[in-house]
Amino acid sequence: MKNAIIKMLLILLTLGIISWANQTLDSYTLSILNNIGIFAILALSYNLINGVTGQFSLEPNGFVAIGAYVTALFLIPAADKIDMFALVDPAPIVLEMQARFLPAIFAGGVAATLVALFLSFPVFRVRGDYLAIVTLGFGFIIRIFALNTPAYTNGAMGLNDIPANANFLWIGSLALFTLIVMLHIVYSKYGRAMKAVRDDEDAATAMGINTFKIKTVAFMTSAFFEGVGGGLLASFLTTITPDQFSFLLTFQLLIIIVLGGLGSMTGALVATVLVMGSMEWLRFLDEDMVLFGMHTGEHPGMRMVVFAILLIIMMLFARKGLFGDRELPEFIKAKLKRKDEV
Amino acid sequence: MSAALLEVRNVTMKFGGVTAIDNLSFKVPEGSTYGLIGPNGAGKTTIFNNITGNYIPTEGSIIFDGEDITGTRPNKVVAKGIARTFQNIRLFKSMSVLQNVLIGFHDQIHYNYFEAIFRLPRYHGYERRIKVEAMGILEEFGLAEYADNEATALSYGNQRKVEIARALATKPKLLLLDEPAAGMNPIETEDLSNIIRKIKEDYDLTVLLIEHDMKFVNAMCDTVTVLDYGEKIFEGRPADAIVDPKVVAAYLGDFTHA
Structure with missing residues (x-):
């Protein structure tokens, strides 16, 4: 009971901070926060299938693309679609798709979930490296599909002028919601079963767990939030093209969840802030600097080099990521306990 | 007979x-x-x-x-x-002793996914009950004091016992x-x-x-x-x-x- 009240207060406090930030911060800071919020949603959900359930899959870019396109098509007014589709006329169903912001985001998530359901049958017939290859292929297929069905996606030109409804209030609240849902899943019989599948699939089966079902549940949940994140991304960027959803997006998410510690939700959150944030606060490295009285000159991309080195150093000192597979409170508790013993 | x-x-x-x-x-x-x-x-x-x-x-x-x-x-x-143990011990290595035993209760917990996500009363009811039951089993094996330890950190003999306790949890x-x-x-x-x-x-x-x-x-x-x-x-x-x-x-x- 006491815990429930503390949790409620924490949620309200976070919502308060989000709404305060949304009203007072300048648009540059907000755009960084929005980016962090969206990537937090993506990383948290990717962590569920990859970290908690231990299924090394490489498909989130596909699900993000599905969410982004579906949400965008629901948000863009019909008249704009007719103007926008230059290659071929939009399909009738595309013109009929109209929804308000939240239902449109939800639809993006549901679309990704349904695709995940169908995908789980071929995908979970294989384990390990083969799973990675099959899911990687799926990501490519979605991109090729987006390029070659101009009546639905406007092909390589992508979709423009997507209504920018996604402010930080939405993105921040949905990121918080995602975090809560993920933590609730992890600390339930479903989360336990997912971890059991990760640790030893045969032993999990011997405990009566239907491992295919558990993997599919994790996959679909992950897909839902990746779709939602994709929808938010579409509305935040207002422009989407197939090339945005290349494997690089998956790779970026993979860096985040490995850095945070595979299986740790709070780790994924902290790592998102570190990775997405440092892309911004390392920007000074690209500019001209004065070192020991000498001008270094401008080196666009220098921050990426430094970022890579920082990443390597971090991974050397924290092999299992920042928090291992623990959540932040457990991690702090374990550290304190160790200090006591010493 | x-x-x-x-x-x-x-x-x-x-x-x-x-x-x-x-x-x-x-x-x-x-x-x-x-x-x-x-x-x-x-x-x-x-x-x-x-x-x-x-x-x-x-x-x-x-x-x-x-x-x-x-x-x-x-x-x-x-x-x-029918429950089994394995020839080479196969505990869930990222989990504590108690969590290992809790896995055995998987089939006996009847809250659904949404009840878990939104923490509805059935979730709390089941979780409380199985934790008490799991501790009961651990006590029987003399493992109650290790409940929060990492399962794989236990001695070989105790790991065997955890495996049997886990199998027993499936009733x-x-x-x-x-x-x-x-x-x-x-x-x-x-x-x-x-x-x-x-x-x-x-x-x-x-x-x-x-x-x-x-x-x-x-x-x-x-x-x-x-x-x-x-x-x-x-x-x-x-x-x-x-x-x-x-x-x-x-x-x-x-x-x-x-």
């Missing part, structure tokens, strides 16, 4: 050209402790895998509690009331133990036999075990079946098994032709 809880009926298991089990039949009476012994590669673990549904027998059938369960998927076999009628005493010292083995006797009593269990430690088998089992190259060469009291010429020949080689 009470009715058979488990019957293995004319089971043959072939892997390609290799016959691992050859027309094997035996009955495990309800409430008994039944032993499967035999030299390495005799097919003991294979018959376990046949019973638990990991392998589907090439021929023959497995009857459990009056029901033909041949070819039932492993996770469904657990639901029917089985039949417990399959694959070499429970392997790698244990005599004191640990003694301790283990006492625990198995106790849980057998407390949980109304029938136990089928594979073991090489003949002292342990002698002390524990009412009946043993001896396997060699997938065939049954002896069935009867353990004390008689070790003096049976066929059994001796299987272990030490046949000297009659020498």
Whole structure:
């Protein structure tokens, strides 16, 4: 009971901070926060299938693309679609798709979930490296599909002028919601079963767990939030093209969840802030600097080099990521306990 | 003699050209402790895998509690009331001792996904109850003090016990133990036999075990079946098994032709 009240207060406090930030911060800071919020949603959900359930899959870019396109098509007014589709006329169903912001985001998530359901049958017939290859292929297929069905996606030109409804209030609240849902899943019989599948699939089966079902549940949940994140991304960027959803997006998410510690939700959150944030606060490295009285000159991309080195150093000192597979409170508790013993 | 809880009926298991089990039949009476012994590669673990549904027998059938369960998927076999441990300990290594045991309750928790996500009352009810039950099982094994320790950090003997505790959490009628005493010292083995006797009593269990430690088998089992190259060469009291010429020949080689 006491815990429930503390949790409620924490949620309200976070919502308060989000709404305060949304009203007072300048648009540059907000755009960084929005980016962090969206990537937090993506990383948290990717962590569920990859970290908690231990299924090394490489498909989130596909699900993000599905969410982004579906949400965008629901948000863009019909008249704009007719103007926008230059290659071929939009399909009738595309013109009929109209929804308000939240239902449109939800639809993006549901679309990704349904695709995940169908995908789980071929995908979970294989384990390990083969799973990675099959899911990687799926990501490519979605991109090729987006390029070659101009009546639905406007092909390589992508979709423009997507209504920018996604402010930080939405993105921040949905990121918080995602975090809560993920933590609730992890600390339930479903989360336990997912971890059991990760640790030893045969032993999990011997405990009566239907491992295919558990993997599919994790996959679909992950897909839902990746779709939602994709929808938010579409509305935040207002422009989407197939090339945005290349494997690089998956790779970026993979860096985040490995850095945070595979299986740790709070780790994924902290790592998102570190990775997405440092892309911004390392920007000074690209500019001209004065070192020991000498001008270094401008080196666009220098921050990426430094970022890579920082990443390597971090991974050397924290092999299992920042928090291992623990959540932040457990991690702090374990550290304190160790200090006591010493 | 009470009715058979488990019957293995004319089971043959072939892997390609290799016959691992050859027309094997035996009955495990309800409430008994039944032993499967035999030299390495005799097919003991294979018959376990046949019973638990990991392998589907090439021929023959497995009857459990009056029901033909041949070819039932492993996770469904657990639901029917058969739990197992593994020859090489297979605990969930990222989890604490308590969490390992909680996994065993998976099938007995009936809140759905949304009740878990939104933390509805049924979630709290079940979680509270199974935690109490799991601690009860751990207490029985003398492991309560290690509940929050990492399972793989425990001593070898205690890890074995956690594995049995975890199997027990699935509420089985039949417990399959694959070499429970392997790698244990005599004191640990003694301790283990006492625990198995106790849980057998407390949980109304029938136990089928594979073991090489003949002292342990002698002390524990009412009946043993001896396997060699997938065939049954002896069935009867353990004390008689070790003096049976066929059994001796299987272990030490046949000297009659020498």
